[in-house]
Amino acid sequence: MKVAKFGGSSVASAEQFRKVADIVCSDVERRIIVVSAPGKRYKGDVKITDLLIQLADAAIHDEPYDSVLEAIVKRYEEIARGLELSVSSLISHIADDLQQKIDTYRDAPDRLMDAIKASGEDHNARLMAFYLYSLGLEAHYVSPREAGIFVTDEPGNAQILPESYEKLKDLRKRHGVLVIPGFFGYSLTGHIVTFPRGGSDITGSIVAAGVGADVYENFTDVDSIYCVNPAIVDHPRQLKELTYREMRELSYSGFSVFHDEALEPVYKAGIPVCVKNTNNPAAPGTWIVAERNHNDEPVAGIASDVGFCSINISKYLMNREIGFGRKLLQILEDEGISYEHVPSGIDNMSVILRANQLEGEKEKRILDRIQTELQVDEVHIEHGLALVMVVGEGMERTVGVAAKATAAFAEANINIEMINQGSSEVSMMFGVKEEVVKEAVRALYEAYFSSHIHSL
Structure with missing residues (x-):
């Protein structure tokens, strides 16, 4: 049937x-x-x-x-x-x-x-x-x-x-x-x-x-x-x-x-x-x-979307402050906001979300709450972000996938605003400015689909 x-x-x-x-x-x-x-x-x-x-x-x-x-x-x-x-x-x-x-x-x-x-x-x-x-x-x-x-x-x-x-x-x-x-x-x-x-x-x-x-x-x-x-x-x-x-x-x-x-x-x-x-x-x-042979094509596809922004937060010794991430996400929850990715370092954290969630007074209110409640050194919002995703279940067992992407961006003179990869390694996310997203996608296509990636 x-x-x-x-x-x-x-x-x-x-x-x-x-x-x-x-x-x-x-x-x-x-x-x-x-x-x-x-x-x-x-x-x-x-x-x-x-x-x-x-x-x-x-x-x-x-x-x-x-x-x-x-x-x-x-x-x-x-x-x-x-x-x-x-x-x-x-x-x-x-x-x-x-x-x-x-x-x-x-x-x-x-x-x-x-x-x-x-x-x-x-x-x-x-x-x-x-x-x-x-x-x-x-x-x-x-x-x-x-x-x-x-x-x-x-x-x-x-x-x-x-x-x-x-x-x-x-x-x-x-x-x-x-x-x-x-x-x-x-x-x-x-x-x-x-x-x-x-x-x-x-x-x-x-x-x-x-x-x-x-x-x-x-x-x-x-x-x-x-x-x-x-x-x-x-x-x-x-x-x-x-x-x-x-x-x-x-x-x-x-x-x-x-x-x-x-x-x-x-x-x-x-x-x-x-x-x-x-x-x-x-x-x-x-x-x-459910499963496919990844040996010939570890990367399945490249997708992109626009309309994102990033809340960028810096605080010295953030990594030692227990509950910092929970408190930050609680502020977003209180304001009815969902997020897409949360890349972080020892003293900084970014929250990527769809920009249309910050309309009206909400953006200023969130920035004020983060500054006041979390006592951060710096917080600002970067608008005009696009996300480009490289997707493929075979990437995890393939050498050089990330290197190909960064080399392709460098050759196309595209600055990478951020990189994030989930633990499953099914996808890699690159943040770029919206005005260069099409060039970024074309550069990745040339890198992954115009030549073969050699698997382990």
Whole structure:
């Protein structure tokens, strides 16, 4: 049994719907389909999810929303007409359903936003099931509630409840092709709650783990996962295999192929993932597995992300002060701030975090608290940082990986602001200024993928 998830670009138009149908019909093992909301049809287009957010915002602020509601309904109608489907009742249901959600949750903004956002996937799953049925397949729409996807009641940040997996097993007993909307589940009190954005990947992974699928296929718009962002490096190397841990690190560090929470269910269940191209399904794709042979390619990929800052603290004999790190992190916890990395020396410590957490008065308040409560010699915040991650489970057993990176930066005349490597040695992090991050990524690509690294 295969669970196949189709992303927004794969279901953006009637033409894409036909490709999905061909893929589903070509393999009887594809028994469960998870779909996203319609994505962009072309550069500059607007995703349905973004239109739905506009709709919810307008309703929340008591502003006119008829035009955006009409635009949403029209997108589904265009898909239906392009598929030569007579679905006037389904299209009218979309408008009625959106209006009903607005009327129900008008005084609960978080609930309204979740219910409206989730409708993108929900309506698309209904349309997909209807289309597959019209082709002669025994296809059924299955709502997340019916499937058993029960989640915590945190609007916009749902977490799957353990009891869901037992309920999902029952899907194996169902006949035909089951079409499930991604991105949301139901709280135990019956409310629609969405996963973090990109959450259709999470749904697909949860369903694959719950039914004990042999393979979880994630269909997107590229032939494979590349070892580096193709927007930065022209024609980068395609990856045949990655491990779960490597993909997790790369997702966290800026790879947009997978939401970084999406792999956890299939990782725990040991289900292999294959990333494939809806527009070229014959391509082998990239496999994400528990283990791979690292001898030829100890480095799996290079990822980067911007928007970071560093709180830099100095205090003489800091290393002898028991509890210093705990007190520092307690200040951040009090202010509701999460951190990414904490490199340190004997008299200094840096905390790297996403800069958007320090908006308003928060930055000054944190600096004042650190100065006053920890009696430090110096504290300042450095903005405009980018993080570049070199990821690969084979690095630990390979000589010269770090040396290659530092030599590449030196040759490109790029200053390294900081270096950090976790104890697992799956990744190395380099902090550089945002304005040179693309040059840094290109330099590392040349170092690692234009020549071979010799393993022990």
